[in-house]
Amino acid sequence: MRVLKSNSLLALVNSYISDSPQPVNLSYAWNFGSLLAICLGTQIVTGVLLAMHYTPSVDLAFISVEHIMRDVNYGWMIRYIHANVASFFFIFVYLHIARGLYYGSYKAPRIMPWSIGVIILVLMMAIAFLGYVLPYGQMSLWGATVITNMLSAIPWIGTDFTQFIWGGFSVNNATLNRFFSLHYLLPFVLAALAAMHMLTLHTHGSSNPEGISANPDKAPMHPYYIFKDLITIFLFFIALATLVMYAPNLLGHSDNYIPANPMQTPPSIVPEWYLLPFYAILRSIPNKLLGVVGMLGALLILLAMPLLDDGRGRGDVHRPASRVAFWVFVGIFFLLMFLGSQHAEEPYITVGAVATAAYFLWFVMLLPIIGMMENSSFDGTNAPASSQAV
Amino acid sequence: MLSQAFPRLVSRAARVSPIGKARFSSQSSPSVPFLASKTAIGTSTLLAAGSLAWYNHLYGTSSLLPEASANSAAENGMHPTTWPFEHYGPFETFNHASIRRGYQVYREVCSACHSLDRIAWRNLVGVSHTVDEAKAMAEEVEYTDGPNDEGEMFQRPGKLADYMPAPYPNEEAARAGNGGGLPPDLSLIVKARHGNADYIYSLLTGYCDPPAGVKLAEGMNYNPYFPGGGIAMARVLFDGLVEYDDGTPATSSQMAKDVTVFLNWAAEPEHDQRKKMGLQALMILSTLTAISLYVKRFKWSYLKTRKIVYDPPKPARHGPL
Numbered sequence: 001m002r003v004l005k006s007n008s009l010l011a012l013v014n015s016y017i018s019d020s021p022q023p024v025n026l027s028y029a030w031n032f033g034s035l036l037a038i039c040l041g042t043q044i045v046t047g048v049l050l051a052m053h054y055t056p057s058v059d060l061a062f063i064s065v066e067h068i069m070r071d072v073n074y075g076w077m078i079r080y081i082h083a084n085v086a087s088f089f090f091i092f093v094y095l096h097i098a099r100g101l102y103y104g105s106y107k108a109p110r111i112m113p114w115s116i117g118v119i120i121l122v123l124m125m126a127i128a129f130l131g132y133v134l135p136y137g138q139m140s141l142w143g144a145t146v147i148t149n150m151l152s153a154i155p156w157i158g159t160d161f162t163q164f165i166w167g168g169f170s171v172n173n174a175t176l177n178r179f180f181s182l183h184y185l186l187p188f189v190l191a192a193l194a195a196m197h198m199l200t201l202h203t204h205g206s207s208n209p210e211g212i213s214a215n216p217d218k219a220p221m222h223p224y225y226i227f228k229d230l231i232t233i234f235l236f237f238i239a240l241a242t243l244v245m246y247a248p249n250l251l252g253h254s255d256n257y258i259p260a261n262p263m264q265t266p267p268s269i270v271p272e273w274y275l276l277p278f279y280a281i282l283r284s285i286p287n288k289l290l291g292v293v294g295m296l297g298a299l300l301i302l303l304a305m306p307l308l309d310d311g312r313g314r315g316d317v318h319r320p321a322s323r324v325a326f327w328v329f330v331g332i333f334f335l336l337m338f339l340g341s342q343h344a345e346e347p348y349i350t351v352g353a354v355a356t357a358a359y360f361l362w363f364v365m366l367l368p369i370i371g372m373m374e375n376s377s378f379d380g381t382n383a384p385a386s387s388q389a390v
Numbered sequence: 391m392l393s394q395a396f397p398r399l400v401s402r403a404a405r406v407s408p409i410g411k412a413r414f415s416s417q418s419s420p421s422v423p424f425l426a427s428k429t430a431i432g433t434s435t436l437l438a439a440g441s442l443a444w445y446n447h448l449y450g451t452s453s454l455l456p457e458a459s460a461n462s463a464a465e466n467g468m469h470p471t472t473w474p475f476e477h478y479g480p481f482e483t484f485n486h487a488s489i490r491r492g493y494q495v496y497r498e499v500c501s502a503c504h505s506l507d508r509i510a511w512r513n514l515v516g517v518s519h520t521v522d523e524a525k526a527m528a529e530e531v532e533y534t535d536g537p538n539d540e541g542e543m544f545q546r547p548g549k550l551a552d553y554m555p556a557p558y559p560n561e562e563a564a565r566a567g568n569g570g571g572l573p574p575d576l577s578l579i580v581k582a583r584h585g586n587a588d589y590i591y592s593l594l595t596g597y598c599d600p601p602a603g604v605k606l607a608e609g610m611n612y613n614p615y616f617p618g619g620g621i622a623m624a625r626v627l628f629d630g631l632v633e634y635d636d637g638t639p640a641t642s643s644q645m646a647k648d649v650t651v652f653l654n655w656a657a658e659p660e661h662d663q664r665k666k667m668g669l670q671a672l673m674i675l676s677t678l679t680a681i682s683l684y685v686k687r688f689k690w691s692y693l694k695t696r697k698i699v700y701d702p703p704k705p706a707r708h709g710p711l
Contacts (some may be wrong), residue, residue, distance in 0.1 A: 024693055066508050066578070071658070076660040077667070215451040219693060234679040241675060244479055245668025248580060257582035257657075258574075267617065 012064045016198065020221040022206055023214030029103070030206060032096035034229040035236055039089040040194060044187055046082040047131075054390075056180035058173045061136035062259045080248040081240070085250045087129055088240060090274035093121060097302070098255075102326050105207050106305040107185035108117050118302045122141045123186060125275060128339065130183040136176060137256030142172045144179070146269055153289040170262065184355050189318035211314030215387035255262035268343075275341030277333055281359065283344055294356065301363050308363055312378065325362070466618040470585040470592035475651065481669070483662040484655050490518035493653025495645045498632050500576065503568060503623075505556035508577035509656050512550040517561050517655065524550060531555050569609045571622030580650070580657040587654045589615060594646035597625035 003013045053072050056097060068075035097117070100106055106114040118356035133144045148165055152158040167174030208214045219225075243250060255266050271279050278295045285291040311320075316323040335355050342348045424430055476485045479649075493514065496506065511528040515521050528548035533555075536543035548555075558564035565572050574582075583589045592615045600612035600619070610620035627642040634640055655661065 008653060070508060070513075074662065163621060223689040224693065227682065229691050230682045231679065231686055234675055234682050238672060238675045238679060241671040245664050248664075254582055254584050257578040342479070 002212060006016070010199070016202060016221075017226070018220070018222045019256050020202075020227050021218035022207070022226075023208035024053065024215065024217050024219045024227070025208050025210060026206065027209050027386055028228075028232065029095075029099040029209075031229055031232040032092045032099060035092045035097060035232055036089065037194070038233055038236065039085055039092060040187070040191060043082060043084050043089065044080050044191070046085070047184070047187065048084055049078050051180075051184060052314055054180075056134070056177045058136060058176055058260070061134060061176060065135045076248075077244065080244045083252065084240060084243045084248065086131065087243075087272075087274065089234065090128070092236075093124060094274075097121070098306070098330065101207060101305070102323075102369060103207060104211055104309070104316070106302075107314050108306065109204045110201065110207060110303035113197050113304045114305065115303055116197045116200060118192060118300065120156045120197065121302075122299050123190050123193065127186045127190065128272065128274070130186070132256075132272060133171075133176065133179050135256060136260045138258040138260055138264075139253045139256040139269070141171055141262065142266055142269045143271060147271075148175075150288075150295075151194045153292045155289065174230065179320075181224060195329075207314065207319055209315065211317060225365055254284040270341060273337070273341075278338035278340075280340035280352055281356045283340070284349070284356040294360075298359060306362065308367045309371055311374045313374070320372060325366055325370055328366070329362050332362060340346075455675055466584070467619070468592075468596075470588040470615055473591050473647075475654075477651070477654070477661065480665060483665070485651060486518060488648045488656045491632075491636070491638060491645075492648035492650070492655075492706040493518050494634065495563065495627075495632055496576070496652055499626055499645075500649065501554075501557060503564070504576045505558070505573075506554040506577050507556065507575050508553070508658060510551060510553045511548065513659060515550065517659070518536050518652075521550075528552055543649040563657060568622060569584040573623070576653055576656065578657050580654045582657075585615075587650050591646050591650045593621075594627055594650070595643055639671055644671040 004010050050068060053064060053068045053075065057062060065079070068079055070076075072078075100114060100117070103152065129143070129147060133140045148162060148171065151165060154161055163169060165175070166172065169179060205214075205218075235318040238295045252314060258266075270276075278298055279389065281298050282295040285294045311322060313319050315324050332355055335351075336359065339348050339352045339355060474705060476482055476488070496504075509583045511524045514524045514527075519527070529538055530546040531552070532545045533552055534543055535546050538544055552594055559566060561572060563586050580586050586591070596613050596615045597611060598614070600606055602611065604614055604619060610622060611624045612619055613621045627645045629641050631642070632640050632645060638644060658664075
């Protein structure tokens, strides 16, 4: 027997990425999983290298990052890759989730991988936020101040809890140190969750665009999907190289090249682009506590997808109404992203409130109603002739 | 829809084609309406991307992806023009003669108030000056070193490893010397301002009289590019302020351009190498992409050229009753 199958460890590798049977009809929308694995690997490798030269101290953090950029061999490349892969990580995770929404990947029997995936998304945002604080520029400090202040909305213990997180009475040296510690730790938790994501997926394997069982026609991961994934990995590297080498600061904010100054608030505080939709929801709700709850709820409501979509079919390929609803959701998402980037003034405040309401109504009203309509029309057209005559 | 998903099942005319000629699903199906065809999707994508790129080229900003900003337009200051800097192209390096002239402008004009903390004399070597020139310039500055064997601090001439001297010992001294305003460190100024090099050049050349109705605070100057309009720094660049070694006429716009290029280099010293490596990376990666496309097509040809035949049970020999 080949060692790939007889060795107990290699047998696992074999069963996950070599012999693993995959539906033959997967489209390129199923390529984001491997891209995300590449992103996680890149972030861990470049992050470990950066940590070798970084100093988590309010006096030295900014200088040590500039030391990496100027004096460390290819340090600029390592840092720019780390900063830009963070953006690609979110691009791919949003596309991965969109694939899951469109093709009904959240439905049984894959509720577990979907739920773990939502937790991964929340954790990813936390890690990205922690990492953005580390260079300790103006946007790092003030972004950290704004985000950690949300914790003070927790009833009764809010202020005490926020000061506990800070390790002081504002964002300070202790905060920077613990953020660095957590930014190093949590990616490994994320890697463990990603392993669980794959473990739970492995039981039933990937879904497929048709939304029906692919058991009659499957092909092994290697060579078919290994080589198909390789194409998008190289395309990703092309996009990454273009950004890193020609416009490395395109997705960043210029204020973060100003050293953090607790005595001077920057004229505008905006989060990174990938947090904008949820930032817009936070701002649209006038009550502080409800705003924070709304922002978290906007992420966690994804956990309820298997309950909210009670349509009997899987995926939107054969469900025209659900397909329209999907693109409506994409529209709401991008609208919120745009609103999050704008100054809080009219008409953006009103539009933001409407878009926030639309976001939640999409989940709790539109989705269940469409499911019910689809089911009843399905029953109507497929009922036996005898019952139709009655 | 079924024909797109299972083209080989539906099309009985599916040919078992040779490996190199494996054909992909929807192209072979004549029944696809034009709006759903790959040509239509490709054309509309190209049209959308092209019109966005053209808009961006015309107006220097994207209509769909505006810069994230929580400011109103007035607070941000006037948007700087995109100036034709030589190093903007993907295949261009900095103009190093310009960096050298820009250093002269910084040294003779800007360095009276602005520090350049992240640049050491050694950084100039091979960029704008020779080793000997950089050493000579460093030696002109006295640095405090020590303590020596007796525990005393002492003065010594600068070395290549020393960083550029700052004009003020601390922030308070800088504010006291500038009417309360703090001249920012210039090491990262190009990356630290919205509009980057365009902004710096526009600011340096943009001083003018305040428009009617604009009241400035005591000691402030009007510059439409500066957020808010009132800037503590007065116009400093006037024609003939410095005398260039290479004989370039020192007009105020020439000096502004040179010092902007110098500061851009100071903010992004890796710039030239970065763009060169970018080209190398894109050549290698596009080759790898092409190879991977071929290998995928080659490996998949077995699946793509399968013929799936439905073999129904044979009808009974004796026919219907």
